[in-house]
Amino acid sequence: MRPVFDEKDLARYPFLQEAQAKIAGSALNNLETFLSSEYGSQTINLAAERVEAAITIPPKGLTAYFGEYHATIPDAQKSLYAYGMARVIASCINDRSVIDRLILFEARRSMFYLMSDEHGETDEAKREEVARRLGLDLHDETIPIAPYIEMVSGLREPGWRLVNREVSGGLVRIHATEFEILLRERIRVVIRSRGLPKVPPEVCALLSPAIERLTAVHQGQMLRDLGPIDESRYPPCMTALIMALAGGANLTHMGRFALTAFLHTIGLSTTQIVEVYQRSPDFDIEKTLYQVEHISGRSGTEYTSPSCATMETNGLCVHRDALCERIGGPLGYYRKKKGSPPPGPAPTGSSG
Ligand code: SF4
Incomplete structure (x- = not known):
């Protein structure tokens, strides 16, 4: 029997279709009204925290960050909306590296939950189900070349390059230990492929305090990185x-x-x-x-x-x-x- 994804799961894996449908049919549809409510402003704060962490925390530090600040999800609906709102903010900032960092953050966040094994076997089933919905079978020993190339496009290690892989009949051989990284990268590809919402300038203007602060944070981080x-x-x-x-x-x-x-x-x-x-x-x-x-x-x-x-x-x-x-x-x-x-x-x- 396939596992059922509850509201907390949707907050953990907001790229799933059900989660997307929930965001699409939510109060976020009327952003102007939403933003003027108390609930809206709390969501903006959560979303801004998410974008700031994406900008400032290096990928290697993210697992520790999720363990400390995302281990429990006190309000699943707000967390899901914060995912949508973070994408709205990134769309308004409209900077390629901010968008890339947010996508990477979200992929690693979901992967953190997928690997947490909070409930023993149930999580194994959920991991397999998430992978299946994204077109991956965790028991397969091969992946067709085209999706493989798409998945590893963000990985720098030479071991992922096609020339260093065993390829036969249009299929790339995969080791069981590599699926965790491949699933994470598949999540990243799926989030990226959805693009960001087109946000009217008047809505970006309503978010301007958060956007200006995050733009400054990004500028400072970029200079520190350089x-x-x-x-x-x-x-x-x-x-x-x-x-x-x-x-x-x-x-x-x-x-x-x-x-x-x-x-x-x-x-x-x-x-x-x-x-x-x-x-x-x-x-x-x-x-x-x-x-x-x-x-x-x-x-x-x-x-x-x-x-x-x-x-x-x-x-x-x-x-x-x-x-x-x-x-x-x-x-x-x-x-x-x-x-x-x-x-x-x-x-x-x-x-x-
Ligand atoms: S010289 Fe400058 S433009 Fe040419 S390849 Fe090097 S960095 Fe690029």
Whole structure:
């Protein structure tokens, strides 16, 4: 007999269809009214806590966090709504890394419950049922290539790469010990595939205190993750742009944009960026200040550093080195160079 999922289970596994239906048919449908109620504001607080934990707690610390703060669910309905509300908040923040962190947080949270074995055999049955609903059979020894590739796309360890797997007849062989990670990644894929709700600007405005606070938390966390500014970690393309400036060259619009966005993202202040442009012989402080402030977000849109593909299309990808082969953009280069792990396999189960 298949296990029955009660309200607490839906709060634990909010990606399940029943949970989604409950959220869709709930008070969250009329967000404006919901947000103005006491219950609504408590839900927002819970949701904001969730987004903040997703932003600030590294993946490896999440299990301990869930054990401390999510082990019991005092109000299942509120917890389920907080899941929906956290997605609304992430949609309003509209930042790719916040969204990715929230998806990872939710996948690991559900996995925490699936592996808790609170009620002995019942949990084994629920684990199998959740997996089945997501298209995985925990007793299978193989998985078709396409879903396998989708599931492992966030895993960095070389052992998950298809070239390192036993593949036969379009099927990838799986070891029983790998299912826990695969199920967690499958949950992540399913949550990601649902996308985020489209939230009207007037509703985002109602959530603005939480959104502004979380945006600041995210900005601070990003700068902490990047560490102190270190020119020796700049990618070759950015070093070349700075050298070109110092040598008296006129940068193209795209060159200026890429350099400014990069320097802003790694944490240079407007004044520090203007100082970089000061090295240029045709330096015009007002024009530079305007451009830097515009790209840094004064216009309301904060631009991010372009990808390597865009840099290449614009003739800005120069002096590539070995690290360039392992990143997708100049910012990734800077991050990797900072924490450049020595060559070799990463610890099992990490993702990102
Ligand atoms: S590959 Fe990317 S990081 Fe490396 S030089 Fe080209 S644009 Fe810069």
